[in-house]
Structure formats: structure tokens, C-alpha cells
Amino acid sequence: MFRQILAAALMGLTLVAPAVAQDRAAVERQFQSWLSDTIWPAARRAGVSRETFQSAFGGVRLDWDLPDLVPPGSTTGPRRQRQAEFGNPGRYFNRGSVDGATSVGRQMARTHANTLAAVTRATGVPGHIILGIWGRESGYGRVDIPHDAFRVLGTKGFMSRRAEYFTGELLAALRIAEAGHAPPGAMKSSWAGALGQPQFMPSNFLEYAADGNGDGRADIWRSEADTIASIGNYLARHGWQAGRDWGFEVRVPDAVSCALEGPDRARPIADWVAAGVTRVSGRPFPDHELRQPGSLLMPAGRYGPAFIVTPNFYVLKDYNNSDLYALFVGHVGDRIAYGVGDFTGRWGDVGGLMRSDVAAMQRGLEALGHDVGGADGLAGFKTRRSIGAWQQANGRAPTCFPDAGLVRALAR
Incomplete structure (x- = not known):
């Protein structure tokens, strides 16, 4: 117990x-x-x-x-x-989790290459993205579901x-x-009732589970093919846009406010480029992406890596409503498929607050008219950009992330 x-x-x-x-x-x-x-x-x-x-x-x-x-x-x-501690987002990307999901994912990419290719043809969802979710949810079926x-x-x-x-x-x-x-x-x-290797709730199983091996069943407990097909079907049915990436790590100049974060503030990626946002790799954004919408994502505000993400990022969030979850899945998928390394941006030494402290700060922002997405003690993009907007309005350098000083200034 x-x-x-x-x-x-x-x-x-x-x-x-x-x-x-x-x-x-x-x-x-x-x-x-x-x-x-x-x-x-x-x-x-x-x-x-x-x-x-x-x-x-x-x-x-x-x-x-x-x-x-x-x-x-x-x-x-x-x-x-x-209330659990509100921790550093970087902990989500610990060395063991990232490397383990990547190394086993590469093995699975070889073992299930034909199935992954077939599901990609049918759904438009890249195989490495499916692998990223499978690895995060159940360690490719290796995690005990008791x-x-x-x-x-x-x-x-x-x-x-x-x-x-x-x-x-x-x-x-x-x-x-x-x-x-x-x-x-x-x-x-799981202890919450999520089923099998893709961790579907039963109602999601009935809606999205798929037969990947042609035996007439969708056995997400024992069949890798059915698991792969089911994850691909889920993402496709939630709007995955074939041919688009999930996102790109970028450098955001000081002139571009972190308070611009969020999918409801998306703009053509070419506009972000015109504002001075560049890819950390030094490569240009793909031509076919420039006319398409992209959103600023700064999961640790100015204390961590920054990204321009596409609508596909938010399809990943439909699977698990967490910025860090979707970022982990996309990042591991890229490591599996392209051999990319760690994020260039480093996670700062932030966190250490209690969730109750963050919730009190959120209530303070709400009292000032900010939409923080609910005073739940979690700093989603609405909370992060509200922090940045308040900092700017009060003559402070916007960091867009909770800290003890903000709690003291805003807590209700």
C-alpha cells in the first residue's frame, strides 16, 4: 500500500x-x-x-x-x-528514461519495421512517433501491468x-x-484502469483500438502489431497531419516575449523566423513548414529549452495532456529515427516549490484578470505566459516560470 x-x-x-x-x-x-x-x-x-x-x-x-x-x-x-513538489521540468528527461526509451526503441524499429511501415501508410503517423508513445506508456510492453x-x-x-x-x-x-x-x-x-501496452482507457479502446495482425481481435496486451496499429489509429483520428513534424528546438531572442507562448497564439513559422527565432541546429526550417502555423513552447520559461511546435504536438497532448509528455515522445522519436542528441538548451535550476504554493500564485494572477488555465498547482502554458505578462507589466524581466519571489508577490 x-x-x-x-x-x-x-x-x-x-x-x-x-x-x-x-x-x-x-x-x-x-x-x-x-x-x-x-x-x-x-x-x-x-x-x-x-x-x-x-x-x-x-x-x-x-x-x-x-x-x-x-x-x-x-x-x-x-x-x-x-500537494506534491512542483519540480524542475528537466527531471522528466532523466538520462535513464531517455536513453532506455531510445535504445529499445531502435531495436523495436528494426523488429517491427514492416508493421510500422504499414501503419504509417494507413494513418500518416510516422513509426518513430508511435514508438515514442509505446516506449513511454509501457516500455514497449516490458513494464509490468499488474x-x-x-x-x-x-x-x-x-x-x-x-x-x-x-x-x-x-x-x-x-x-x-x-x-x-x-x-x-x-x-x-494500471491502478487507474488504463489497459495494455498503449494504456488506453476502456472507452478509448472501443473507439480506437485496431487489429494490426489480421486475426480479428485488437489484443493490446500481448500483440505488438495490434499495439502499434492502435496507437497510430488514435493519433490519426485525433488529427495528426501527415508530412508535418511535431516541432523544432529553437533559440528565442530577448525581443520575442515568452508571454507569446501557446497554440492559440500560433502564427506562420515564417513570421517567427522574421522575428529572429532560429533553429538550434543552424539549419533553416523546411520550406513546406514556413507557411504553416507554429506555436512557441517554453516548458520552463526562460529557464529551459524553447521550441516551435506544430499542431501535431497538440495531437500528442491529446494522448496525455502534458507538455512534457508530448515533448518527451517527440524527442525520443527523433532520437530513434534521426540519431539526434540532447536538447541544446539546458534546464535551469528551478522548481522546489510546493504545488499548493503555485496554486496560490495562480489564484493571485486570476484575481488580476489573467487566465491561468485553472489554479491546479501546475504551470501549463497559460500560467507561464500569464507570469510573463505580469512581469512585463510590472517592469520585470519576463521569465514565464514560477519562483519563490513570484509566490510572495502574488499568492492568494
């Missing part, structure tokens, strides 16, 4: 401990009644057979170690949050703060089992 609690705390998740006197046996009985009286009728209406239902839930009990649980009759009182999906989703559907959402995902998982995509015992998930 300690590992789950620690992991949740590090991700800023809400943890609610059941009351000491909680009668777990009584809650288990309520869970079984909920399965029989609520979930089974809904599953039957969705076309799930009794055999599939019983196979899924035979012997399944609640998983009390999962985060964000609210047992029936709980007397936990007000919601409590454990949880019983029905136990996780059943527990969260019965007693979590997002019970309605997870109940829908549970019913989607039963439909997957009914269709025979995964044999009995293969329906493994």
Missing part, C-alpha cells in the same frame, strides 16, 4: 483514508450487491453475457489500496490534499470521487471482454 500512496502523493492526487471504524466487510457486501443490482443489468443491456460477467467478477473484491476512494458511510470529513482491470474499475466505479466516469469505463471493459479481444486473465490495467 505504501508504494501506491507514495506514487499518488508525487502526482498530486487526492487521497482519502477511510474512517478507522469503517466496516470493510459491510462495504464488500454492498459492493457485491451493487455489481448484481446495478452493473449486471446495465451490462446485459450493453450486450454482455452472463458468462462474461461472471468470469470478470468471479472472486473479485474491492482494492482498498487504490487512491481517491470514498467508501459508503465514510466519515473522512473535508477533502484533504497532499492490476486486474475489473477489480480496479469496479472499485473506482463503486467508491471513488469520479464514480460515474469509472462506472462507464467498467461497462466498456465488459464489452471488450465480451468481444473476445482479450482472453480470460489478460485484462490487466
